[in-house]
Amino acid sequence: MFAYYMDLALRSLKRNPVLTALMVLAIGLGIGASMTMITVLHVMTNDPLPERSTHLYTPHLDPLPLDYSHGGSGIDPSDNLTWPDAMSLLRAHRGVHQAAMAGGTLLALPVQSGLQALYAAGRYTTADFFALFGVPFEYGAGWSAADDTAGARVVVLSDELARKLFGRADVVGRTARLGELDYRVVGVVTRWDPAPQFYADSTGSQFSDIDTFFLPLSVAVNEDLPVSGNESGWGDDEKTGSSKRGAAMSWLQFWVQLDTPAQVADYRQYLINYSAQQKALGRFQRPPTNATLFGLMDWLAHQNLVPNDVHLQLWLALGFLFVCMVNIVALLLAKFLRRSGEISVRRALGARRRDIFVQLGVESALIGVAGGTLGLAIAQLGLWSVRHRPGDYARIAQMDPSMLAGTFVLAVLASVLAGLLPAWRACRVAPALQLKAS
C-alpha cells in the first residue's frame, strides 16, 4: 500500500512541478537557516573537555571591599584570583590536581635563520597544569613543582610553535627565546585546543585562541611578564594594587580536579573557611559564603560566552522557519482541498479516512524529505560561510553527525507536522457528496 501511496504522491507532485519546487525551496531555506544557527549555538556551548569536564572545578573568592562597585563595566574583578589567594589554594593542595594560570603574549624569536619572528600567545601556569587537563605530550614532559618554586626558566612549546621557531618538533633541551628571556625547552605538546578555551580569562577570544607555549607562573611574576587578560586592582595604594604579587589585584585563573562529591563538598567548605580566616585577618570584608566553586560547564554558562548576536540570529532563523511552515500548511491545504473531488471518489469507493490521511501524509513527508535534503545543503553552505568570516567562533563551526541527523529529523518532522492539518481537513471530505457539488 505504501508503494502505491508513494506513486500517487509522486504523480500529484509532478502535476504541479513549480509549486512543488517552491514548497521544497521554502522548507529548505527555513531548515537550512535554522540548522546553521542551531549548529553554531551547539558548538559554542559544547563541552571543551568531554572526558574530564565533570571533575574540573574553578574556585572563586570575593576579596573586594564592601564599597567597591565596578560601575557596570561588565568585568567583575572577583572572577579572577589574586596572587596571595591563588598561592594559598595551591599550597593547601586540597584537590587531586590544581593549577593557577594567566595568559600572556610574548615576542618569539626564531632560532633557525630564515624563519619569521612572531607574537606567540601562551600561558603562565604551575606544574600540575598538564596533569590537571591531560595535555598530551609529543616529546619530553612538563616541569616540576621544584621548578615552580625556583622560578626555573623552562618552557613547554606547542608542536606548531616549535616548528615555527626551530623548523622541527623534537626540540627538548634546546633554548627558546621568548620576550627578553631564554628558556630551556622541557616538553612539546601535540595540538591541544579545547574550544572554548574555558580556563582563560573572559576578556580574550575564547573560541579562537590556542596556547602555543606554557611557562612557570613564578617566572612571569619574577620578571613581570605582560599578562593578556584582565588585571583589576581595587587598592587605594597604587603600588600594591598594580603589582602582580599585590593582594588587591586579581588576574589569575585557578582550576582544580575533584573526583568525588565528598571532595567537592570538602573543597566548598575549605573555600568558605579560608574566606572566613581572611576576613578575621581583616583582608576580606564581604561574607565568607560569597566564595563559590563552579563546575566547568556551570562556569561556561556563568560567563555567557555566546554573543547576543548569535542568539538574535537563531531567533531570526527560527522565525523564518515558522513563516515557511505556515506557508506550506496553507499551500498544502489549498492543494489537498482542490483534490476534494478525487478524495470524494476514493472515499465513495471504500477508502477509509485513515487511508486518505496516510496517502496525503506520505505526500507531505515526501516534500519534507526533499526539503530536508536541500536544507542540509543550505546549512552546509551557511556553515561554510561562517567559517570563512573572520569571526571568533569561525573555526569551530562544523556539523557533527548528531547535528546532521538532527537536521534531517527536524525537516521531516516539520513538514509532516505541516501536512497533518491539511491532511486531517482533507480526509473529512464527505464521500460522493463532493461529486454532486462540482
Added chain:
Amino acid sequence: MQILPILSSLRRHRLTAVLLVLQVAFTCAIVCNVVFLIVQRVQRVSVTTGIAENELSVIHSSGYTAHENAQARHATDLAVLRAMPGVRSVAAVSWSLPLDQSDDSYGVCPDDASKKQAMARRSADGTSCVQPSMYDGTEGLIGTLGLRLVAGRDFTPDDYVIGSVHKPAVAVITRALARRLYPGKDPLGQSMYLGDAVIRVVGVVDTLLRPNLRTPAVDGYSVVWPQKPDGRTVTYVLRSAPRDRARLLREGRQALLAASSNRLVNPDRMEPYTDMRARFFQRDTTMIGLLIAAGLGLMFVTALGIAGLANFWVQQRTRSIGIRRAIGATRGDILRYFQTENFLIVGAGIVLGMALAFGLNAGLMTHYEVPRLPLFYLPIGALALWMLGQLAVLGPALRAAAVPPVVATRSV
C-alpha cells in the same frame, strides 16, 4: 467594488484564509523589526571618526630588544618613512587609533572639587568627571590624522614629554568633551584634573572617535596630548593619496627593515586604515547582511504563498468566473475582485502584524539592547506588504481575468 461577496467566498475557505493572514502577520511583525535592526546597525557602522580615513595607512613595528633607544629609533624610522615618495606626512603613536580597540582612558575632572568627590565615591558616576580616551603621538599627529582644529592651537615642540611616566602640561580635546567638561564656557585655557596632574586645554578639534565604542553619548570623548611613544612597539601612521596606500605599505615595511632588521614588522599588522575600521564593524556588517537576507527571504516566501494560493483559487473558481463573465462582468471586474480579496487578506494580516511587531519588539527590548520600535515603521511595513501582496496576486488575477465567458457553458 462589492466587498460582501468576497467575504462570503472567503468564508468558504476559512482555514486557508486564516493561515494566509497569519503568515502575512508574522512576516509583517518580523520584517518591521528586522528593518529597524538594520537601520540601527547601519547607523552604528556609519559613525564618523573625524580622521582622514581614506588617506591613512598603519604600520606596526616591534623591536626585538627593550634596551635600544626608542626615541632615536622612532626619529630614524619617521625620517625614513617621510622620505618615501607619495608620503604627505607621518607620525608615530603608541597604539591607540579610533576604532582599533586598544583603549587608553583616564578619569578626568573639570575642577579639583569634583575630582575629590569622584575619589571619595571611587567612581566618576554622578560627578562632572568623565573617562575620555587618550591619544598620544609624535609631532604633527593632528595634521597627519587630518583632525579639524576648530579653536586654539596645535602643539609646539616644547609641549612634548617622552613616555607615559610624566603627564604633559597641555592637551587638545574634542568639542564633545569640551561641552561635557565646561558647559557654557570657553574651553581654551581651562584645566583638566587627571590624578595629580593639571592639564591645560590649548585646542579643540571637531570630532575624534574613541578606540572602542560604548554609547553614542560618550563615544566622542577624546583627548590628544603631546606625549611621545617610548616603547619598543610603536605604530606609524602614514598619510598619502588613497591610491598610494598599498605601495607605501609594501615599501614602508622594506624601508623600516632596511633601517633596522632587529625588529618585527608583521605583515598582518600593517594595513590601510579603512581595513582596520572594517574589522571593527565586521560583526555588524555580517549581521546587516544576515538581516537583509532574512527580510528578503521572508518577503519572498510570503509572496510565494500568496501567489500559490491565488493560483489555486483561480483554478478552483474558473467556472464561477466564467459565469460571472457570461452575465456581464468585465475583465476589470474579475481582476479587481482578486486584487480586493488580496487587499483584504493582507490588510487583516497587517492589523494583526502590527500588534505582533510590538510584542516582538518588547521581547527584543527585554533580552537585547534594542530601543523601542518607532511608530513610523508600521505604515511603511504595511505599505510594503500591501505592495508585495498586490504584486504577487497580479499574475493569477490576470489569468483569472483572461478566463473567457464560454467556460460557463462547459461542465468541469
